[in-house]
Structure formats: structure tokens, C-alpha cells
Amino acid sequence: MLTPPKNEGMLVLDKEKFNKELTVTAIKIDVKKSSLFMKTLADHLLNMKRYQNIIEDPEYVPPNVEQDATNKKRKKNNSPTKYILLSPDIKQDLSNLPEDKQKFIKEECIEVKSYTFIVDYEYWSTDDILRSIIPEEYQIPGSFETVGHIAHLNLREEYLPYKRIIGEIILDKNKHIKTVVNKTGKIDNTFRFFEMELLAGVWDMNAELKESNCTFQFDFSKVYWNSRLQGEHERLVKKFKRNEFICDVMAGVGPFALPAAKNKGSIVFANDLNPKSYEYLKKNVENNKLVNKVFSYNEDGRDFIKNSLKYLNDKSIQEKIIEQRKKDKIESLRKKFKKQNIKNINRNNEKEKIEDNSENIFKTENGTPILFQHYVMNLPAIAIEFLDAFRGIFRDYKDKIKIEQFPTIHCHCFSAAKDRHAEIKSRVENALGHALDEKYIKEIYFVRSVAPSKDMYCISFVLPPEVAFMDENDHQSNKRKLEKSELSDNNNHAKINKIK
Structure with missing residues (x-):
């Protein structure tokens, strides 16, 4: 070679x-x-x-x-x-x-x-050059993340003496890259961004990129974005359907929310606590012409979950959605007429030809509220902790909501446990304050490895009725049951170890 x-x-x-x-x-x-x-x-x-x-x-x-x-x-x-x-x-x-x-x-x-x-130098790849300069006892740094014109590295300690030349080589060998940065601190769990240092190029953090037929703009130094999660964004969005209501609790700048609305025809209520993420979320909604299809909020995740039914059942918001759907149908019909070379179609004629079922998505019986079909919680470091907000969320509608109407929750998390699935399920149960029956678990999906002994997962499960209808007394009783169950499991585990 x-x-x-x-x-x-x-x-x-x-x-x-x-x-x-x-x-x-x-x-x-x-x-x-x-x-x-x-x-x-x-x-x-x-x-x-x-x-x-x-x-x-x-x-x-x-x-x-x-x-x-x-x-x-x-x-x-x-x-x-x-x-x-x-x-x-x-x-x-x-x-x-x-x-x-x-x-x-x-x-x-x-x-x-x-x-x-x-x-000459121009012939050699980035990896070739790095192998030439990095001492043989080290592997060369792995692939870097690209965010628009920005190359984002997360260099380990042994590479730090070479960080400047590594940055220069990446800049030189990738003509679309204008900025090379290195992560210098942990992700802020509140606003989900991290400190960075410039290795090469110019300090320009205003990124623009395309993903899943959507355009995103944001300041990479102020918000969270991970291009390596594109596959996960697409996987989850494929589960959504037209006219379904999606509640994106930790939406960031919209990598789940925008494709769900644009590509699947879902109606999305998207929230993020970070004011900058909220700012760019709104901007991206406008740029992608998704106004009245994606509704943006800037709240704490728990508050947003608790308020979600109120927002979805707000008549003024429902009217905006219905009106937007009518406009979309008229525009779709116009394009169809234009394609068929049909002329002189006035607005009244268009409306007569529209088979409008927009209002039907908000029709319910017996005072039952409109419900979300999916909740997305993409904050793997702490998302599970927010599941307690679902306790009693349907308490006021105990005799009106059928089990088939209950939403699916998609909660991302990290795990380094030996039995990852069992550990994730246990944490979810503790947060919900109730045991999670296997019949409610749709999948515990492996997303990616983030470290040699740490993986990212997404657990998807139907919200248990016992949690949705829970009152405070139920919670205290279930808490004691879970504690006894865990104590029993620990004792059994100790006995097994003793026998061994």
C-alpha cells in the first residue's frame, strides 16, 4: 500500500x-x-x-x-x-x-x-497525512462530525499536542470546511451546548445545512446539533402518520419536528428550554414554510408535558391548523389544475371541489380531549427523569379515554449497565412511579455507541393507563411496591452471588 x-x-x-x-x-x-x-x-x-x-x-x-x-x-x-x-x-x-x-x-x-x-501532499488523504505525523502507539483520530461548513472534533488527551496541525489538515483537505473546532467541555445538560476552541479557519458558528428535505439554520456554539443522529431522526419520523399529533418535548432546532410536519404531514408541538434553540426553531419553521404546522414553545420539559393537552385543545390553535389545511388543499388543487392545463378556475370553484375533512381531526365524543399520538423526548442524558410529568396527565378523563388512544412515548437515554434493557426499563419505571408491563413496551432500540462502555438507546412504550390516571395516593402506593420489588431483586441477586 x-x-x-x-x-x-x-x-x-x-x-x-x-x-x-x-x-x-x-x-x-x-x-x-x-x-x-x-x-x-x-x-x-x-x-x-x-x-x-x-x-x-x-x-x-x-x-x-x-x-x-x-x-x-x-x-x-x-x-x-x-x-x-x-x-x-x-x-x-x-x-x-x-x-x-x-x-x-x-x-x-x-x-x-x-x-x-x-x-505530493495533494495526493494523500487526511488519514494518510495523520498516520504520518501521529506517533505509531496511537490510533489516528476517528471521523469528525460535519455541521454545514463546520468540522467538529472531540479529541482525546493524547492528540491535544497535535490539535492545531490536525485542524489545519482537515481544513486543507476538505474544501467545503471553513471552520474546525474542538470540544473542550461537557455538554450543558440544561441548554445542551458545549464549549469549543477554534483549531483552524475562521470562527463562524452560523451553520446552515439540509437534512430530511428540510433546511436548518442555527448558531452551533449556542444550540445542540448532532449530524450523526440523522439516521435516528429519520427512523423515528417514519413512525409518524399524516394528521397525527406529535409532542416534541426537547425539540432543539427541530430535527424531529420539521421532517415530521414536512414529510409526513403530522402536526407538531415542539418545545425547547434553551432560548436560542427556541429562536432558531421558530426561524426554521418559517424558512421551511411550516407555520401553523409546527407550533413552537420555550418551556421546561415537565411543564410542557403537563400543559401539552391544554395547548393541543386550544380552539385558537385548532382554527389556525384547520385554516392552514384548507389553504394547502387549495394550493394542491391549483397545482393539479395547472398540471392538467385547466384554466379559469376561480376560488369559489376550487372550494367546491375540495373534499374538506380538516375539521374532523378535532372532533371527539363525550367531551374527550384531543390527544397526542406520540411524545418525543430526545435528551438522552436526563430525559427519563422527565417521565414523572406523565403521572395523572389524563386524571380528569378517567372514564372517557380508551386504551387504544393512549400515546406512544419515545424516550432517548444512555446506558452503561451490563443488562442495558433491564436497567433502562427499571429507570423508566422509577420515573413513572409504576411498573411498566411488557405489553406496553414496543421496543428498546439501540441508537449508537457513544463510548467504549456506553450506548444510546430509545425506549418506545405506550403510556400505561395506571400512570396516566394516577393520583397522589396511587403514586405513594406504587412507589412502595417498586421499592419492595427492587429490594427483592437485590436480595435474590445477593443470594445467587453467595451460592456462587
């Missing part, structure tokens, strides 16, 4: 030190046979980015053309001969080529030669 010269310990980038001479086998041919040779030797040609595998004959001197003093630069010429450059692993005696290829070359070529050229 071709590698650059070793430059272990380099702290200031010197591109010249990555130049490497490479000598390959060259086949001198008549220019008229170029296509024949290229086709016959296709599997054995030099295959290096930025380097051609067929070149002008460097030894050819056109008649009546003067050479310069160094005999290196020549005027452009149409050489009657060319060099076909072979893969670096092909020996000059051709002995490691298939016999039929050897025979072909010997019969058709003018001469077998060697050709030397310089492989």
Missing part, C-alpha cells in the same frame, strides 16, 4: 515533506495503439487520483523546437509515442503479469521502461 513519508511529531504543516518519489513500469507505444493498450491492460494500469495513466513520451523532442536551459520544460507537442503507466506493483520485467498480457506487450510495444514521478 502506498503511504507518505513518515513525519512523526510534526506540529507545523510542511507540505514539501510529504513528497515521495514513485517509480512505475512504463510501456512505450505508438500513439495509434493507445486505445488497444488501454483496453487490454485495463486491470493493470496506474490508478491514482490526479495522475494520468497515459502520458506524452517524456523523451520525445519535436524537430525544430528548442529546449529550455534545464531540459525539463518543453513546448506542447504531439508526440507520435506515448507512455502507458502500469500499477506500482507491476515489476519492470513484467513477470507478475498474466502470460497473455506479457506476450501482448512484447509483441505490440516499442519498449518497456521505468518512469519516476513525485507523489
